[in-house]
Amino acid sequence: MAIADSFGNGKLIPYLAPTNPDGVYYLGYCHGPEGTGRLFYRLAKLTGDQKYQDFYESLIEGAVASGAPEKRTA
16 A cells, blocks of 8 residues: 555556656556455455555546556556
8 A cells, every 4th residue: 555656536556666667557457456456355345444445446546547448657
């Protein structure tokens, strides 16, 4: 959660964490918002901790803000 970058109204996790010199974000299922979001979705369901649900939703917002698939990051 600490390495996520703000992106629009949401968050994205940079490809080269903890730095992101090239502005590259994977948006796919493996390490993008969809795949990583599944981890936080499960954490929210298992623990009942709202911070995980909030982070999951912020990843969705980041994916929407990216404009994919019509627009792509570097």
